[in-house]
Amino acid sequence: xxxxxxQLNASSIREDFPILGRKVNGKPLIYxxxxxxxxxPRQVIDSIRDYYGNYNANVHRGIHRLSEEASEAYESxxxxxxxxxxxxxxxxxxxxxxxxxxxxxxxxxxxQLGKGDxxxxxxxxxxxxxxxxxxxxxxxxxxxxxxKIDKEGRLDMDDLAGCLNRKTRIVxxxxxxxxxxxxxxxxxxxxxAHDCGALxxxxxxxxAPHMPLDVRSIGCxxxxxxxxKMLGPTGIxxxxxxxxxxxxxxxxxxxxxxxxxxxxxxxxxxxxxxxFEAGTPNIxxxxxxxxxxxxxxxxxxxxxxxxEKMLSEYALGRLLSEEDxxxxxxxxxxxxxxxxxxxxxxxxxxxxxxxxxxxAIRGGxxxxxxxxxxxxxxGTARASFYIYNTKQEIDAMASALEKVRGVLTGR
Ligand SMILES: *Cc1c(COP(=O)(O)O)cnc(C)c1O
Numbered sequence: 173x174x175x176x177x178x179q180l181n182a183s184s185i186r187e188d189f190p191i192l193g194r195k196v197n198g199k200p201l202i203y204x205x206x207x208x209x210x211x212x213p214r215q216v217i218d219s220i221r222d223y224y225g226n227y228n229a230n231v232h233r234g235i236h237r238l239s240e241e242a243s244e245a246y247e248s249x250x251x252x253x254x255x256x257x258x259x260x261x262x263x264x265x266x267x268x269x270x271x272x273x274x275x276x277x278x279x280x281x282x283x284q285l286g287k288g289d290x291x292x293x294x295x296x297x298x299x300x301x302x303x304x305x306x307x308x309x310x311x312x313x314x315x316x317x318x319x320k321i322d323k324e325g326r327l328d329m330d331d332l333a334g335c336l337n338r339k340t341r342i343v344x345x346x347x348x349x350x351x352x353x354x355x356x357x358x359x360x361x362x363x364x365a366h367d368c369g370a371l372x373x374x375x376x377x378x379x380a381p382h383m384p385l386d387v388r389s390i391g392c393x394x395x396x397x398x399x400x401k402m403l404g405p406t407g408i409x410x411x412x413x414x415x416x417x418x419x420x421x422x423x424x425x426x427x428x429x430x431x432x433x434x435x436x437x438x439x440x441x442x443x444x445x446x447x448f449e450a451g452t453p454n455i456x457x458x459x460x461x462x463x464x465x466x467x468x469x470x471x472x473x474x475x476x477x478x479x480e481k482m483l484s485e486y487a488l489g490r491l492l493s494e495e496d497x498x499x500x501x502x503x504x505x506x507x508x509x510x511x512x513x514x515x516x517x518x519x520x521x522x523x524x525x526x527x528x529x530x531x532a533i534r535g536g537x538x539x540x541x542x543x544x545x546x547x548x549x550x551g552t553a554r555a556s557f558y559i560y561n562t563k564q565e566i567d568a569m570a571s572a573l574e575k576v577r578g579v580l581t582g583r
Contacts, residue, residue: 180471180479186560188213188467199530202565207350207378207509207556208534209400212464216403219463220456231455232429232446246455249462250445253410256465257376257395258386262444263418265411266458270377271300273396273411274344276448277373280421281342282308290339292370294319294327294356295546296349299539301375301396305344319345321546325352325501332364340370347379351538351552352501353484353509355379362391371417377401380410381558382480382507384473387412399457404464408457411448418444425450476559480508483557487566496577500547508557511538514573517580519551525579529572531565 523535
């Protein structure tokens with residue numbers, strides 16, 4: 173809501189990120205690879221150091237003080253993660269990352285698929301929301317269908333409607349494309365999926381870090397994201413699932429912590445959310461994710477979104493004005509991820525020359541090889557923004573692209 177938004181102060185935010193003070197190839201680091209992973213503020217780094225330095229212990233099992241403190245910190249991070257997406261505590265499962273969250277659903281729900289069932293994904297999925305479904309469908313004899321994208325790089329909603337029918341059991345689609353920056357209309361898709369009796373799963377790896385999220389308002393059945401793309405540490409992610417669905421599902425991994433009672437013959441599983449969390453979890457990671465959520469909430473997710481929208485409009489303006497640059501994805505109403513190619517130059521070469529200037533972007537297929545074939549590109553260069561990026565950094569990237577042309581084509 174425009175009334176509630178405030179311009180975010182990127183220069184004071186930058187002071188919280190120690191890594192932004194370093195140089196790369198003698199130049200100040202310009203980090204524009206946030207769709208791959210984000211940098212971490214001091215508050216997150218300190219929370220992890222504090223855990224290991226002051227109250228390191230295993231969670232859920234100790235009677236002693238340190239274990240109580242660690243359990244309390246870990247579970248209070250879960251509360252924060254639940255509140256962050258408007259989910260219930262029991263509905264918020266900690267995993268390793270978005271990939272594991274999606275695999276958990278694919279295996280647990282996918283086990284129930286059979287011949288004649290259909291699963292619908294889109295052409296713009298990341299491999300982690302694509303390969304698990306492809307493999308489950310192959311194993312179970314179910315059919316995997318792909319919703320097309322249109323010329324602008326948006327989901328073709330007519331094609332989606334055409335893919336849905338009585339046989340559709342699962343629709344699993346990304347909220348924001350990690351290549352095109354497209355924001356998909358997830359509320360609308362939820363309605364369409366539910367109208368034909370299917371479950372709807374949202375890959376929120378590129379939306380949870382960058383915009384307000386509300387699983388109730390979306391109306392999805394499951395939603396997955398990773399901590400490391402939203403200022404938190406690697407090795408921890410979240411799966412939201414509707415309670416009644418999680419209750420009815422088989423665990424994906426078995427072991428300690430997820431049990432209530434074990435005999436030689438059988439096992440009663442623990443209650444939610446721990447039923448899905450076998451073994452010692454990533455305690456430090458959970459605590460760090462809690463600190464990251466606290467940091468983002470202080471800024472306000474509306475403000476995060478507005479800042480990146482401003483940056484991506486600015487960057488698009490600069491890139492689109494160049495005749496030899498092809499920009500992929502919608503020109504409007506998109507997130508802060510921009511894929512492009514310089515005519516006649518490989519994306520890897522663009523990324524390598526920018527690196528010499530201290531600028532980190534990504535070049536390649538971005539874990540979306542089916543989409544690359546759809547775009548008829550072997551790869552793209554990709555710049556992606558976050559709260560600490562500035563217009564000046566985009567200007568620096570644009571000047572460095574001049575250099576790329578000079579070095580590689582003599583233009
Ligand atoms: C990064 C990403 C994933 C996978 O995240 P991991 O942290 O590698 O598990 C899934 N989907 C999208 C859209 C992504 O950008």
